[in-house]
Amino acid sequence: MIRVGIIGATGYAGGELVRILTGHKDAEIIWYGSRSYVDQKYADVYRNMFQIVDAACMDDNMEELASRVDVIFTATPQGLCASLVNEEILSKTKIIDLSADFRLKDVHVYEEWYKIEHKAPQYIDEAVYGLCEVNREDVKKARLVANPGCYTTCSILTAYPLAKEGLIDMGTLIIDAKSGTSGAGRGAKLPNLFCEVNENIKAYGVATHRHTPEIEEQLGYAAGEKVVLNFTPHLVPMNRGILATEYAKLTKDVSWEEVKAVYDKYYADEKFVRVLDRDVCPETKWVEGSNYVDIGFKIDPRTGRIVMMGAIDNLVKGAAGQAVQNMNLMFGLEESEGLELVPMFP
Amino acid sequence: MIRVGIIGATGYAGGELVRILTGHKDAEIIWYGSRSYVDQKYADVYRNMFQIVDAACMDDNMEELASRVDVIFTATPQGLCASLVNEEILSKTKIIDLSADFRLKDVHVYEEWYKIEHKAPQYIDEAVYGLCEVNREDVKKARLVANPGCYTTCSILTAYPLAKEGLIDMGTLIIDAKSGTSGAGRGAKLPNLFCEVNENIKAYGVATHRHTPEIEEQLGYAAGEKVVLNFTPHLVPMNRGILATEYAKLTKDVSWEEVKAVYDKYYADEKFVRVLDRDVCPETKWVEGSNYVDIGFKIDPRTGRIVMMGAIDNLVKGAAGQAVQNMNLMFGLEESEGLELVPMFP
């Protein structure tokens, strides 16, 4: 039984880790870390867990935690994991960091986009970017996994095969993404109040959102060239789900079948990536509560562009589900253990 | 492996049966019945099931079905199950009917409230009302189970212990219930359009809703007297969830602890009933996607009334989940098999 500690267990991503791990037959949560709710019963914070989780919340003492668990999930704000991690901790336990601290390989890019100093740059190289479908083998050997961002997971996987195979002109790539509100976290902030979000849609962080360099870096690896793109997130009045609509010029004349074959080359054996049938557009509702990424695409012969669309549940494949998928890989378990979550509709 | 057939697999309750049974280790769906979508791939109707369910929809030939499955779920409009069931079918297979056909013991009450003739009154006596927490032993032996309605399940379980113990004056009982829109089914009707439901709340079926006699009958058995009550359903702009708020005069002066003890007497060992802590009001979101019933109550010394509140997911404990719970009982399985669904929040 893998002993699990969670730091940040009372955020939405932390709560989703608890939901998923509760159904994982080889893992047991023994530390529900939450600085804000120390000593309060976890089930008093998330009442869905009443009579399911009996534990109280603990502080975020990573040193102590390291000696008690096999893996630590940090579902915390940027900077926290980097400020706590050290060699002793990493010698005792594995870390899966759901924050952005170890996602970007260039510390300057991190500091520029996140406006904070990186406190543990010495681990950036070692950290494995935990996009399982792309870095599976590296994840298996990792001590420290940087779990990808929600927008990032969706945006990258939707375009990855085409970028990898040179089918799209990376200089023309535009990603227009739409997210449910749980992506904004559980902080009590005015813009996230029901009345502000409901019956409303808006773009935000235009040309400045922090997931941009992460997408650029990873798609750059795939394409084998530096990628600079436009990424625009939008806030949608729903709890869960991200839809990424991506536009790029095709580098050659291809049919639907040819593009499908490229997707299949990379994803045919991927349990959690579903490339949809012709003319089917992904909907976030079809993946809700599950670890799936649904991908569809349409070639527009009029403009020579392809429109790629990807949908995920931001809290599952975009956060907690992928983190558990990484854990499974790191511990040699069946990759889908605990993740056989059937999407819930409606 | 229990072979399962579903008639009405493409309604919302049918779809939920598929979701739940897909995760059930001892059951296998071999017949996805749907008159409207015969020969279409099930996953084309419910795309959340893409790459999970490979089968196509079948018609509702109950005769043939009976010879191929161990249990038939009928998630169909009123009247259909009663029009198809016969001795030969019941000799070959068990039936769990999610419609109202066999819920009411008095055929005249059925015909009066549902405005249709009952085609198989000879099975009404045999049919067991499948409210597992109340009729568990009878369910275990049943061939034909009448799965309770969604409003009904919530309304009855919320008041049951107090009715049974004579703690409330049944003549004063008023049930004000609120339901998500999936309860209205997947039919393309104008009042269920997004723009008609969203940003709106209304009562409907006031003093005439068909779940009324079902609630009255069952609470009448509990109280040992004829019960006549007001039941008012409301349509709420959400997909899932029922909240019942119930008012009654207390028959004696009792404390919170005493009432809690009465609830515990009936529910302490019930896995799927969670009686909440003092001053905690149930929220539908805390049970979403799960088979739980959450119950809270408040004594109002000013009026001498108790306000009881119960919350369920109408598609799970209010339909498909309870149906699977009944199946588990009928086949001697662990009652919670396939139903260890952790509520999804947010």
Add this chain to the structure above:
Amino acid sequence: MIRVGIIGATGYAGGELVRILTGHKDAEIIWYGSRSYVDQKYADVYRNMFQIVDAACMDDNMEELASRVDVIFTATPQGLCASLVNEEILSKTKIIDLSADFRLKDVHVYEEWYKIEHKAPQYIDEAVYGLCEVNREDVKKARLVANPGCYTTCSILTAYPLAKEGLIDMGTLIIDAKSGTSGAGRGAKLPNLFCEVNENIKAYGVATHRHTPEIEEQLGYAAGEKVVLNFTPHLVPMNRGILATEYAKLTKDVSWEEVKAVYDKYYADEKFVRVLDRDVCPETKWVEGSNYVDIGFKIDPRTGRIVMMGAIDNLVKGAAGQAVQNMNLMFGLEESEGLELVPMFP
């Protein structure tokens, strides 16, 4: 032109006052008071007002304000108006208080339910309870109007004629109310976050909600007896709207027509009260954005009860609209001036 000052102009009710008064031909807002946003442009707080309102927010200096305006609206938390009002102010200007400070005639009841000391009990007697349809003549002469609460307005008007005419047994009256989330205000509180409210319904303040004594007092005046009742508010995932479902035993055998005649006796000439046709249940969406109260009812011969239903827009008839209606009365204007708001659907 009536010069208007608003204290608390950046709450939801304050914002609605601005929306309504912007379309009022005889009133002009000259003071947008908002302690939290002093010196910020009002249109930066409510961007719907961009290029419509040019003013910046002011503090809540009621003394100065009194010398500059003809009427002050206080859309502020409980206690503020009472702590600021004095004879000098009232000699210079009229006050319409949207808080609860002057709604209850018994200061002890106020202090018991609101848990704060009343700072200006000397004005309680003078203050007129501004339910225009009931107290129209008194409002016309008032210096200080206590604008009714949102739940209260809806709850009272729905039952008022029947209470007044002795048609219902007041000891059996139960009010089950459902409100949109704007009623909870614009404060950044966790329970009001989108993800906590959306796809959820709950009761709150059961047996303790502060609008209870207000409803009891006013319906007590109508019935000519002390009234004690159950009032249960619920939070609904929508921005606007209150629906009150009210249950009471009829004191005699009456037909729908007879009850309708009683409603008509009081409301036939009321522009803002619409008594619906037989079997039509009010929906909050049909009054959204308007000052209407829609009322429907159903007699249940089985139980001897009547189910009354009322719907309002909580920010209009439940707050700002009624406040403007009171202002119109106080200044001798057409009562509906600025309130000819056609409900917006969908």
Add this chain to the structure above:
Amino acid sequence: MIRVGIIGATGYAGGELVRILTGHKDAEIIWYGSRSYVDQKYADVYRNMFQIVDAACMDDNMEELASRVDVIFTATPQGLCASLVNEEILSKTKIIDLSADFRLKDVHVYEEWYKIEHKAPQYIDEAVYGLCEVNREDVKKARLVANPGCYTTCSILTAYPLAKEGLIDMGTLIIDAKSGTSGAGRGAKLPNLFCEVNENIKAYGVATHRHTPEIEEQLGYAAGEKVVLNFTPHLVPMNRGILATEYAKLTKDVSWEEVKAVYDKYYADEKFVRVLDRDVCPETKWVEGSNYVDIGFKIDPRTGRIVMMGAIDNLVKGAAGQAVQNMNLMFGLEESEGLELVPMFP
């Protein structure tokens, strides 16, 4: 008083026409046409209009209508207006067609995208494309106005000044649009059911949506060149509102101020176009219920692109509001008469 007839008065756009015209001091609706509800009271179809509109629905006899009204609004499916219009009708009355019949100047493009034969191509030339801010002078003289589509209005106005001034490379323009569900109409269709739309987002009509050629044609006029672009609509779980996010390469190095000046050149005197302050992104909620178009933009120096964003209420500026604005122009009224609608928030 302008006598108005509406054909299609019971669709959502028709309903909005009624709402707006009810508050218009110089117009009076004398014909509520609705083939589906002939002889039913209009207020029974739209109960928000109870006690406001007393009329019953009429059929769509355009001949008779023409002799009784000064202007006919056709808020009907494609093809209807073209099949009914003729010289006699146009000699007696003006027509504002909210369908697509006369929006496209090339009948072949119309027939190709709409898959129907055009029944009155002889009026295409005469018809004025009723985008008031662009074609004001022509609208004033028109007998037949083609009221622009909802997506179109938003998409065009957002980019128009930059297209006109050659600031963007039209070959790179991509429009990613998001719409509330009222845009899908009031037909009882499964994909528009509450449970299908709520908690969901999807793209649809990718590379094939019928508003594409309309946007291309109009922006082509502005740019003085043939324009071919990608337009992708998305369905958002909200009733009202369209947000268009538009991407294009800048043709030269410009500052925010310079782009703002270009917008101001065209819109500074436009009452209904609000160009927002720097770094403010439009939100559909800020224009809800009003005739405003809110526009914001962000220059991305990293990619050399500009991201333009526009928000409208699809039923107002995207349909009924603009239609009334056209009517005002055609009859020499104040352009904003009846349209001084303050956006409703929340």
